[in-house]
Amino acid sequence: xxxxxxxxxxxxxxxxxxxxxxxxxxxxxxxxxxxxxxxxxxxxxxxxxxxxxxxxxxxxxxxxxxxxxxxxxxxxxxxxxxxxxxxxxxxxxxxxxxxxxxxxxxxxxxxxxxxxxxxxxxxxxxxxxxxxxxxxxxxxxxxxxxxxxxxxxxxxxxxxxxxxxxxxxxxxxxxxxxxxxxxxxxxxxxxxxxxxxxxxxxxxxxxxxxxxxxxxxxxxxxxxxxxxxxxxxxxxxxxxxxxxxxxxxxxxxxxxxxxxxxxxxxxxxxxxxxxxxxxxxxxxxxxxxxxxxxxxxxxxxxxxxxxxxxxxxxxxxxxxxxxxxxxxxxxxxxxxxxxxxxxxxxxxxx
Amino acid sequence: xxxxxxxxxxxxxxxxxxxxxxxxxxxxxxxxxxxxxxxxxxxxxxxxxxxxxxxxxxxxxxxxxxxxxxxxxxxxxxxxxxxxxxxxxxxxxxxxxxxxxxxxxxxxxxxxxxxxxxxxxxxxxxxxxxxxxxxxxxxxxxxxxxxxxxxxxxxxxxxxxxxxxxxxxxxxxxxxxxxxxxxxxxxxxxxxxxxxxxxxxxxxxxxxxxxxxxxxxxxxxxxxxxxxxxxxxxxxxxxxxxxxxxxxxxxxxxxxxxxxxxxxxxxxxxxxxxxxxxxxxxxxxxxxxxxxxxxxxxxxxxxxxxxxxxxxxxxxxxxxxxxxxxxxxxxxxxxxxxxxxxxxxxxxxx
DNA sequence: CTGAAAGCGCTTACAG
DNA sequence: CTGAAAGCGCTTACAG
Numbered sequence: 001x002x003x004x005x006x007x008x009x010x011x012x013x014x015x016x017x018x019x020x021x022x023x024x025x026x027x028x029x030x031x032x033x034x035x036x037x038x039x040x041x042x043x044x045x046x047x048x049x050x051x052x053x054x055x056x057x058x059x060x061x062x063x064x065x066x067x068x069x070x071x072x073x074x075x076x077x078x079x080x081x082x083x084x085x086x087x088x089x090x091x092x093x094x095x096x097x098x099x100x101x102x103x104x105x106x107x108x109x110x111x112x113x114x115x116x117x118x119x120x121x122x123x124x125x126x127x128x129x130x131x132x133x134x135x136x137x138x139x140x141x142x143x144x145x146x147x148x149x150x151x152x153x154x155x156x157x158x159x160x161x162x163x164x165x166x167x168x169x170x171x172x173x174x175x176x177x178x179x180x181x182x183x184x185x186x187x188x189x190x191x192x193x194x195x196x197x198x199x200x201x202x203x204x205x206x207x208x209x210x211x212x213x214x215x216x217x218x219x220x221x222x223x224x225x226x227x228x229x230x231x232x233x234x235x236x237x238x239x240x241x242x243x244x245x246x247x248x249x250x251x252x253x254x255x256x257x258x259x260x261x262x263x264x265x266x267x268x269x270x271x272x273x274x275x276x277x278x279x280x281x282x283x284x285x286x287x288x289x290x291x292x293x294x295x296x297x298x299x300x301x302x303x304x305x306x307x308x309x310x311x312x313x314x315x316x317x318x319x320x321x322x323x324x325x326x327x328x329x330x331x332x333x334x335x336x337x338x339x340x341x342x343x344x345x346x347x348x349x350x
Numbered sequence: 351x352x353x354x355x356x357x358x359x360x361x362x363x364x365x366x367x368x369x370x371x372x373x374x375x376x377x378x379x380x381x382x383x384x385x386x387x388x389x390x391x392x393x394x395x396x397x398x399x400x401x402x403x404x405x406x407x408x409x410x411x412x413x414x415x416x417x418x419x420x421x422x423x424x425x426x427x428x429x430x431x432x433x434x435x436x437x438x439x440x441x442x443x444x445x446x447x448x449x450x451x452x453x454x455x456x457x458x459x460x461x462x463x464x465x466x467x468x469x470x471x472x473x474x475x476x477x478x479x480x481x482x483x484x485x486x487x488x489x490x491x492x493x494x495x496x497x498x499x500x501x502x503x504x505x506x507x508x509x510x511x512x513x514x515x516x517x518x519x520x521x522x523x524x525x526x527x528x529x530x531x532x533x534x535x536x537x538x539x540x541x542x543x544x545x546x547x548x549x550x551x552x553x554x555x556x557x558x559x560x561x562x563x564x565x566x567x568x569x570x571x572x573x574x575x576x577x578x579x580x581x582x583x584x585x586x587x588x589x590x591x592x593x594x595x596x597x598x599x600x601x602x603x604x605x606x607x608x609x610x611x612x613x614x615x616x617x618x619x620x621x622x623x624x625x626x627x628x629x630x631x632x633x634x635x636x637x638x639x640x641x642x643x644x645x646x647x648x649x650x651x652x653x654x655x656x657x658x659x660x661x662x663x664x665x666x667x668x669x670x671x672x673x674x675x676x677x678x679x680x681x682x683x684x685x686x687x688x689x690x691x692x693x694x695x696x697x698x699x700x
Numbered sequence: 701c702t703g704a705a706a707g708c709g710c711t712t713a714c715a716g
Numbered sequence: 717c718t719g720a721a722a723g724c725g726c727t728t729a730c731a732g
Contacts, residue, residue: 022709033719038711046717065482069428070709072419073724088451088463089444091644098439101465110483113438113463115451132415133460239648268648275650294441298589298618300625300650372725383703388727396701420725423708 021064029058041066068110072134080110081321082130082138084123088115091293092310093141096162099314100139107322109136120144127153137321144205158324160317163208172320172330174313178208181306181337182215183222185260185288188304188339190223193348194258194286197225200235200245200270202262209237212262212290230254235266242269243276250277257285257348264289264296264305271299271344282346292340302342309335371414379408391416418460422484430460431671432480432488434473438465441643442660443491446512449664450489457672459486470494477503487671494555508674510667513558522670522680524663528558531656531687532565533572535610535638538654538689540573543698544608544636547575550585550595550620552612559587562612562640580604585616592619593626600627607636607698614639614646614655621649621694632696642690652692659685 023041027034032051039045040055058064072078083100085093101111112135116123123145130138138153142163153159154171165175189197199216202209213232220227233248235241242261246269249256261267267289271281281287281301289296289305296303312335320330373391377384382401389395390405408414422428433450435443451461462485466473473495480488488503492513503509504521515525539547549566552559563582570577583598585591592611596619599606611617617639624635631637631651639646639655646653662685670680 020709024709034710035712035719035721036717039718042711044712048717051718065478067423067709068483069419069422070724071711073417073423073708073726074710074712076711076724078419087448089441089448091439091441091444094439094441094444098437098465101438110479111463113461115448128415129460133418239645268645271650272648272652295618295645298622300621302622370725374725384726385703385705385728386701389702392727394728398701401702417725420708421727423710423724424726424728426708426727 020067021062023064023066026055026058026062026064029062030054076134077136078110078134079108080112080133080135081318081325082112082114082127082133082135084114084116084126084130084138084140084143086116086118086141086143088113091295092291095294095310096141096314096317099311099316100318101314103315103318103322109322109325116143116145118144120146120149124149131156137325139317139321141317142208158321160320160324160330162313162317170324172324174317174320174332174334176208176308176313176334177337178211179215179218181290181308181339182212182260182262183219184215184337184339185290185306186216186219187222188341189258189260189286189288189345190219190225192258192286192345195225196228196231196254196256197258197260198249198254198256199232200242200259200261200266201232202235202237202266206237209262216260228254231256235262237263237265239265239269239272242266242271243273244269246270246273246277258287258345259285260288260290262290264291264293264303267303267305267344268296268299271303281344286345286348288345297342299344301344304342304344305340307338307340370417371412373414373416376405376408376412376414379412380404426484427486428484429458430462430483430485431668431675432462432464432477432483432485434464434466434476434480434488434490434493436466436468436491436493438463441645442641445644445660446491446664446667449661449666450668451664453665453668453672459672459675466493466495468494470496470499474499481506487675489667489671491667492558508671510670510674510680512663512667520674522674524667524670524682524684526558526658526663526684527687528561529565529568531640531658531689532562532610532612533569534565534687534689535640535656536566536569537572538691539608539610539636539638539695540569540575542608542636542695545575546578546581546604546606547608547610548599548604548606549582550592550609550611550616551582552585552587552616556587559612566610578604581606585612587613587615589615589619589622592616592621593623594619596620596623596627608638608695609635610638610640612640614641614643614653617653617655617694618646618649621653631694636695636698638695647692649694651694654692654694655690657688657690 023037027037037055104111114126116126123143137158140161147166151168154168158170160172162174164173166173201213217227233245235245259270261270289303292305292307296305316332320332323330373387377387387405454461464476466476473493487508490511497516501518504518508520510522512524514523516523551563567577583595585595611620639653642655642657646655666682670682673680
């Protein structure tokens with residue numbers, strides 16, 4: 001492909017035809033052996049200062065950059081870690097990806113992002129592909145892969161997974177306390193005097209959705225408020241489902257003064273549904289979301305919500321991966337949920 | 351790293367210690383030579399059916415997956431293309447990344463995403479890194495790299511760039527008509543009877559920002575409306591700047607009935623600024639944005655805006671790259687701007 | 701059509 | 717501390 005009509009299979013020591021500077025050229029320029037250059041590059045050996053200086057100079061002068069493919073082939077390590085996200089443009093996981101990138105980069109590791117699209121089979125393909133590319137470790141952001149599949153993968157290479165809690169060799173998990181977050185959100189509404197609090201749920205397949213429902217119920221129970229099934233309407237974690245949920249709620253003629261949506265996207269949809277019916281937030285109904293999406297602070301009104309530390313999650317997952325890669329047991333811990341009080345709730349007058 | 355204490359430098363034909371199936375094992379199982387397997391894999395040769403069948407069977411049975419690093423080293427092609435985006439979690443470029451991923455994937459190419467953070471030097475580092483990783487081509491989403499740097503890069507490997515128009519060998523550019531989009535948006539407001547239309551601008555360093563200002567002025571001129579500098583307030587393409595711009599506008603006591611924000615993020619900020627002053631959209635002020643961010647349709651009220659086809663842009667850029675890689679001149683063309691009329695504008699009574 | 705062999709650019713025991 | 721050499725898993729002229 002990038003071959004020029006130069007004499008085939010010759011050995012050029014000046015410069016390969018695509019401008020690539022090789023370790024061999026560096027060695028020659030520095031007057032040392034190829035092995036020595038490699039060792040200096042990898043810090044794999046005691047170094048005699050004179051040689052090191054010569055090599056460093058040659059590297060700088062020639063502008064040598066090691067070929068990652070050759071390194072990977074020869075050394076077995078590619079200095080890259082695979083990241084299975086659900087969609088490369090997910091507004092939800094975006095911050096986590098950034099956190100991962102920002103902590104892996106300085107450590108010399110490259111991130112390889114692939115999208116699982118909330119589909120176990122696709123995620124499995126992603127993992128196979130990453131393994132084929134010889135990544136040194138894999139970070140899995142939630143997803144639908146079975147625990148067993150994850151554990152099996154961890155037997156082959158280090159794995160960090162979020163959104164679940166699991167113990168296995170070579171595996172480290174980081175889970176957010178969705179239950180507590182939802183409890184906090186609901187309690188906030190209760191503290192403001194609300195008694196009829198509707199809940200727009202996520203899908204049962206998401207463990208975090210069921211946890212949030214549990215948190216909602218727990219807060220109700222703590223306050224001696226009766227759980228009313230008619231007040232929980234199913235949603236699907238996206239805006240339209242939030243809007244539809246509000247319409248269903250309104251159509252049911254059930255009384256409520258507040259809505260707790262299991263995620264911000266549904267809260268935004270709910271706000272739109274309310275708006276279309278000329279209902280005001282927070283005057284007519286108070287609204288709380290969950291996740292603290294980047295845009296939620298600019299919602300009308302700014303949305304009170306449970307902050308989910310996705311950026312930190314990414315950083316922590318990457319740190320755990322780095323520790324795993326270094327042969328150490330990860331020590332990172334997930335931060336606790338935090339409620340962000342903005343302007344979408346009001347106190348109910350007694 | 352992944353070495354086991356097995357006899358060093360031995361040649362295992364059964365299975366390497368990390369479970370890797372090699373082409374050699376396939377060859378052995380199929381009773382052909384290594385070269386033949388390689389040729390079948392690459393479609394590089396006429397194939398005798400019997401052998402092909404045997405090889406295919408062996409591949410399937412052993413679960414062989416070619417090692418991309420070895421392929422890259424030996425063949426000079428890595429089947430990967432680098433993508434320089436500005437931030438891996440950019441809500442704006444997200445759709446483009448998805449479009450790229452979705453069209454490169456089926457073609458057997460892998461996307462390598464790196465973030466330039468709107469910084470020319472960082473982008474240059476990204477490109478060096480991608481070249482070090484031997485990607486087969488590079489897609490650059492806008493960014494601040496100089497045209498010269500881009501052209502220089504294109505001399506080394508195929509490059510597709512967006513957000514500018516440039517001619518050079520090995521380079522293909524895809525540019526969105528920001529001028530026309532802004533003209534359309536402004537004209538829409540004019541058609542609705544607005545005469546005093548404020549403009550929240552982007553930063554002058556962004557060529558698209560200056561184009562949008564030009565479009566605004568052109569529409570005004572076409573309608574014989576005088577351009578009033580006091581009506582254009584500087585913004586910085588993010589929400590807070592939009593909010594600040596509205597405050598400045600209000601403080602100036604300048605009269606206006608509509609606002610055209612140079613992007614949706616500022617429009618959202620402007621909406622919040624208006625909300626805080628109890629000004630209603632569209633009753634008190636009509637508002638138009640630019641970009642059609644995923645969340646804009648759920649704004650309160652849903653935002654009228656110029657749709658920017660980022661997903662298509664990604665697909666087109668990837669298609670162009672595939673054509674370049676195949677040695678063909680790209681034929682793709684950018685779609686024209688389109689105004690999306692939603693609910694943030696109203697007709698002014700004469 | 702198909703094999704044997706060199707080579708891609710590195711790393712890493714193995715011997716000094 | 718340092719070299720020579722084998723090997724990582726492929727591709728691709730070179731000869732049949």
